[in-house]
Amino acid sequence: MVEIRLFNTLTQKKETFLPQEGNTVRFYVCGPTVYDLIHIGNARVFVLFDALRRFLERAGFRVVLVQNFTDVDDKIIRKAQEEQKPPSEIAEYYIEQYFLDADRLKIRRASFHPRATEHIPDIIALVKTLEEKGFTYRIDGDVLFDVSRFPSYGKLSRKRLDELQEGARVEVRYEKRSPADFVLWKGAKPGEPFWESPWGKGRPGWHIECSAMAMKYLGATLDIHAGGIDLVFPHHENEIAQSEAATGRPFVRFFLHNGYVNINEEKMSKSLGNIITVRELCEKYEPEAIRIALFSTHYRNPINVDEKLLVSSRQYVERIKNFLRALSFIEEKTGEKPERLGEDNPEVLERLKEFEMLFWQSLADDFNTPQALGVFSDFLRFSNGYLLPSQGKWNEEALRTIRRFVALVADILGIVPEKEWWEKEQQIERLVVERERARRVKDWQRADALREEIRRAGYIIEDTPLGTRWYGEEENGN
RNA sequence: GGCGGCAUAGCCAAGCGGCAAAGGCAGAGGACUGCAAAUCCUUCAUUCCCCGGUUCAAGCCCGGGUGCCGCCUCCA
Known part of the structure; x- marks a missing residue:
């Protein structure tokens, strides 16, 4: 400790x-x-x-x-x-x-x-x-x-x-x-x-x-x-x-x-x-965005709250959501096909442990949340790279470590969107699956129509070598 | 009048004497893609309000200056 x-x-x-x-x-x-x-x-x-x-x-x-x-x-x-x-x-x-x-x-x-x-x-x-x-x-x-x-x-x-x-x-x-x-x-x-x-x-x-x-x-x-x-x-x-x-x-x-x-x-x-x-x-803003805004300045300094700060914080929440989607996506895909799970990857594990340590140290030093958010950002970028569908193989322990770190950040800072949001996401899945079917038979018109329907529901989809992922578009408050 | 704080890129913001100044938002280029989005990669402060000083080495320490702000009264 x-x-x-x-x-x-x-x-x-x-x-x-x-x-x-x-x-x-x-x-x-x-x-x-x-x-x-x-x-x-x-x-x-x-x-x-x-x-x-x-x-x-x-x-x-x-x-x-x-x-x-x-x-x-x-x-x-x-x-x-x-x-x-x-x-x-x-x-x-x-x-x-x-x-x-x-x-x-x-x-x-x-x-x-x-x-x-x-x-x-x-x-x-x-x-x-x-x-x-x-x-x-x-x-x-x-x-x-x-x-x-x-x-x-x-x-x-x-x-x-x-x-x-x-x-x-x-x-x-x-x-x-x-x-x-x-x-x-x-x-x-x-x-x-x-x-x-x-x-x-x-x-x-x-x-x-x-x-x-x-x-x-x-x-x-x-x-x-x-x-x-x-x-x-x-x-x-x-x-x-x-x-x-x-x-x-x-x-x-x-x-x-x-x-x-x-x-x-x-x-x-x-x-x-x-x-x-x-x-x-x-x-106007979801709780995670408000919390990020509050954590973006060290607690002993005055903080100026304005639209810019809140909007920028909201963008950050979007980034976290996109990351969560990518993580769940890979967890699902590796669950479906265990051969996608690769052998040890010491550098990745080491890197992940380093993020966790730095995060911990930032908060231990007079609760420096801006610095902790910086560490979390680095972690997000690194993990997103690791979770790229083109990677092909993933290490089980690495995936677990990523999950564990996100849970730690969620538990302490409360800046990670949780169940409610995630469940809402599931409703969109049906449409996405249907669109994938259309794409498989190269029915682009139908595929684009479905994408439009999904977009109206507030989501944007993305095609990857492993299949389709989807993202929320500019969600705010509530 | 007394006491205290802050000044870092277009905006926000870490940094508390030591390799090329975190990170976010915004911006630019590239990769990937049926299109697209997301994501990844690259790029974005030869410099930290100004002037002196200490030090082998200073946004970071000292002195002076300038500019903001707060407290001394209910207030989170």
């Missing part, structure tokens, strides 16, 4: 990754606030860290992945008021929508998807601990965290409290002791959802839920905590403060943050009105 290195925001360096204990990886990803459909920026986070998790699993680790839902918060309450519905209904609805989109994008379920509202007692207990240890103070119905009591505050984002004060142009509704102090428990205003607590009716503050749930499911110290780079400050900084203040132990060993998604060179934001939802993206 190769050494896995990951860039740790805490140290600003690539470090060798190993779990704190045994081979279990305790992995927490900040999930969505469920007040709207998820957008491509959210998708980058979830696709990325789901893939990292799959990679770790293939590397032999047992990964416990926790991804929360923030299901009580100002934005949800606002939306609920606008729509005249209870906040819980809004949250429930968008959680369902999240899973629809996530499934569509082939994002696997986390081990746990805890919700803030289902962990109120845990949150209250955590705030209480902080209060008992003297890290809090109260203003009106709110409980605040006193950052001055936590000397290493700012260690993640490399900010100093005095600098924060200078730059701060925050408008506060009351006098906090420091602008960086943040709310742990928020007193309820009329009409807002609330829970009973030692401090009266209220709800969790903005950061405390992640600490409470992360520690509940994963223990005091996480191996990996991940999210978008915008969460570094203040969200993750605050999580560290409150968690470590409460437990006296390090909260996170590796902090991983991915870069922004820009749309047509602009930051994606509500105010610019350039949000692209996963929902609308999926109408």
